[in-house]
Amino acid sequence: MSSADTERLDTADERQHTEHGLERKRQLLDAAGELFADRGYSATRIADICTAAGVAKGLFYWYFPTKGALFAELVRTMRLRLRRAQGTAMDPTADAVTRIADGAEASVRFMADHAAYFALLDVERSDPEVADVLAEGAGVYLDDVRRIVEDGQRSGTIADAPSDLIAVGVLGAVSSFSNSYRNGRLGDDITVDDLARFVRRWVINALR
Amino acid sequence: MSSADTERLDTADERQHTEHGLERKRQLLDAAGELFADRGYSATRIADICTAAGVAKGLFYWYFPTKGALFAELVRTMRLRLRRAQGTAMDPTADAVTRIADGAEASVRFMADHAAYFALLDVERSDPEVADVLAEGAGVYLDDVRRIVEDGQRSGTIADAPSDLIAVGVLGAVSSFSNSYRNGRLGDDITVDDLARFVRRWVINALR
DNA sequence: CGCCGTCTTGACCGACGGGTCAAGTATCGG
DNA sequence: CCGATACTTGACCCGTCGGTCAAGACGGCG
Secondary structure (H helix, E strand, O other): OHHHHHHHOOOOOOOOOHHHHHHHHHHHHHHHHHHHHHHOOOOOOOEEEEHHHEEEEEHHHHHHHOOHHHHHHHHHHHHHHHHHHHHHOOOOOOOHHHHHHHHHHHHHHHHHHHHHHHHHOOOOOOOOHHHHHHHHHHHHHHHHHHHHHHHHHHOOOOOOOOOOHHHHHHHHHHHHHHHHHEEEEEEEOOOOOHHHHHHHHHHHHHOO | OHHHHHOOOOOOOOOOOHHHHOOOOHHHHHHHHHHHHHOOOOOOHHHHHHHHHHHOOHHHHHHHOOOOHHHHHHHHHHHHHHHHHHHHHHHOOOHHHHHHHHHHHHHHHHHHHHEEEEHOOOOOOHHHHHHHHHHHHHOOOOOOOOHHHHHHHHHHOOOOOOOHHHHHHHHHHHHHHHHHHOOOOOOOOHHHHHHHHHHHHHHHHHHH
16 A cells, blocks of 8 residues: 555645534634734734634644635635525515515625625725635626616516626625725614615616 | 934834835735736735846845735825725716716726736735724725715615625625636626626616 | 035845744554 | 643744845036
8 A cells, every 4th residue: 555545635625524623713704804804804913813712833734834824714604604604685586676686685785794804806906816705706796787787678577787787786886886885984873674674776777 | 412313213114215115015016916816915025026127135124024014005195096996986066876887887897907916905904914904994995885875875876785785895895896706707708898888887786 | 636425325134924843642443 | 541632822933024224426616
């Protein structure tokens, strides 16, 4: 038996984790998410993440091959969760406008629920170390929305204009409102429900 | 005469620059703007800026006390220019909706003209070293728009809803569309004029 | 020409932080 | 009780990068 079999994973990122190991990993992910959110990616030291999670620095590399890998995992997890939230909020049999409005509303609520995480997506977009992962998902939502917009245009419920422009507008509205809400630019007297309702109305208004 | 007079400016950021000196400074500012835009603030090394500007690293500190200071100057210059562009585009005697639409259109054109610069504002929002400068101006535009919105609501031309929400929506639309245009998400077949017209229509539609 | 202030250089310094490593501890199946 | 495998530690290494500095070059003015 050659020694290659075991060596394959020595340095690799795929390790055999126990239940407890996965829990640790999640702790690190959580700590990192919070720190990234309010200090930025590059301003967050691996040592900070470990301190926040209450472990030694060396342990970081047991779970992640590099800082960027953790970031990528964080982003992908988040993206998955958001899409799931959108999916369950949208009734596939409803008309295009309703579907978009439902998706937008769900996104706003989701982003408000996970404010710490979403401050991230909004940040460090250009750091080459992370740009790829971020860009990778940027077009996905756009495509989702554009498809529905075109659907709506075929049935005449959505105004006739370049579908990608409209999609950008919808996505932009969701993220703008969510961002402003998150960093308190809207004041404390407005609730998530208020915001969600307003965005729904705003989007519907923009589509016609 | 005490020696304090000359010493005051030794380390300070205010230096006596000749015409040629100011030109140099502008070169550095330009080079930095471009590099920041496509690599991010923290990923851009001072050495990179100097290389791009074709000067030695030491010279950087003849013109700027620190990296952050250059950034701050860049941002403030940009903000000033944008506000000026908006100001000249908006007829103070026109009604609120027209004023907002004009301002939005002008902003879109301006951002397209200065794409390299504006990739910046969108980036590294959370880097503590630069967060202050960025946040400092964030509320300004919001206030500008909100005032006009409230004006329009008084005269009944703008829908009755929290004015800050509406202002966030307008600002968000402008930046979303500009961003998408800048990084090519809208395809090459769309021109700035198309975009500007579309945003105008979008904003007007959203206000009523 | 000689002085002075502006401008320019590139070698150098220091710390900061990502990543490594050798030495453990904890747990579990046999 | 033994060995294997997952986990944990903190000292250490080392490249990188912001910032300094001493030595000049250039240009105008008396």
